[in-house]
Amino acid sequence: QSVLTQPPSASGTPGQRVTISCSGSSSNIGSNTVNWYQQLPGTAPKLLIYSNNQRPSGVPDRISGSKSGTSASLAISGLQSEDEADYYCAAWDDSLNGWVFGGGTKLTVL
Amino acid sequence: QVHLVESGGGVVQPGRSLRLSCAASGFTFSSYAMHWVRQAPGKGLEWVAGIAYDGTNKYYADSVKGRFTISRDNSKNTLYLQMDSLRIEDTAVYYCARATAIVPFDFWGQGTLVTVSS
Numbered sequence: 001q002s003v004l005t006q007p008p009s010a011s012g013t014p015g016q017r018v019t020i021s022c023s024g025s026s027s028n029i030g031s032n033t034v035n036w037y038q039q040l041p042g043t044a045p046k047l048l049i050y051s052n053n054q055r056p057s058g059v060p061d062r063i064s065g066s067k068s069g070t071s072a073s074l075a076i077s078g079l080q081s082e083d084e085a086d087y088y089c090a091a092w093d094d095s096l097n098g099w100v101f102g103g104g105t106k107l108t109v110l
Numbered sequence: 111q112v113h114l115v116e117s118g119g120g121v122v123q124p125g126r127s128l129r130l131s132c133a134a135s136g137f138t139f140s141s142y143a144m145h146w147v148r149q150a151p152g153k154g155l156e157w158v159a160g161i162a163y164d165g166t167n168k169y170y171a172d173s174v175k176g177r178f179t180i181s182r183d184n185s186k187n188t189l190y191l192q193m194d195s196l197r198i199e200d201t202a203v204y205y206c207a208r209a210t211a212i213v214p215f216d217f218w219g220q221g222t223l224v225t226v227s228s
Contacts, residue, residue, distance in 0.1 A: 002154060035214055035215070037155070037215065039155075044205055044218040044219065044220055044221055045147075045155065045205070045215070045218055046218070047213070047215060047216045047217075050212065050213045050214065050216070051212060051213075056213070056216065086154075088154060088155050090155075090157075090214065090215070092214075096171075096172070097169060098157055098160075098169055098170070098171050098172075099145070099147075099157035099160070099214065100157065101154060101155045101156065101157065102154070103154045104154040104155070
């Protein structure tokens with residue numbers, strides 16, 4: 001059971017906007033920033049969003065992140081087939097004194 | 111460009127030890143914290159351990175505390191993970207990842223597979 005809770009799956013058609021939620025607690029998301037990672041099949045994870053809503057160089061602006069209280073969301077607009085991947089949220093947990101990840105959300109482009 | 115290459119994975123019996131290495135290049139290794147993150151087959155990501163840029167502070171997940179030891183050699187640009195008393199549930203792909211205080215896990219290696227089996 002992951003400390004951060006994500007829906008196991010999400011889906012959308014090309015061009016649509018999808019959101020993926022990440023729920024935590026006061027010791028992690030409630031007091032620290034949230035980061036998001038994309039993992040394409042058979043590859044290592046890739047940083048997508050850091051500090052709740054910042055995009056690293058090379059990540060398109062159709063991908064965005066937000067945080068409110070003890071929850072966070074990743075939004076992907078203009079969905080493309082290459083967005084089909086697993087997505088993970090992560091945050092530092094003050095109680096555990098370590099990093100915690102969500103269980104991951106598998107995004108399917110229909 | 112940033113390059114992280116893990117090595118040392120393999121098949122090992124329960125209770126035995128294994129040491130993983132992560133060779134870094136393309137950046138000033140001694141300026142960055144480093145971490146190990148693992149992924150069991152078909153499962154999600156799990157943070158394992160982290161070490162400060164100078165090796166002074168180390169952090170471990172409860173699941174490996176007392177069994178795994180993270181270390182680094184800044185003169186060799188290499189990160190290590192000594193894994194002792196291995197359990198079947200330690201079977202996973204182990205990734206090394208770079209981090210800063212603001213940007214965690216910004217670059218990852220390709221991973222090395224550790225299989226614990228009798």
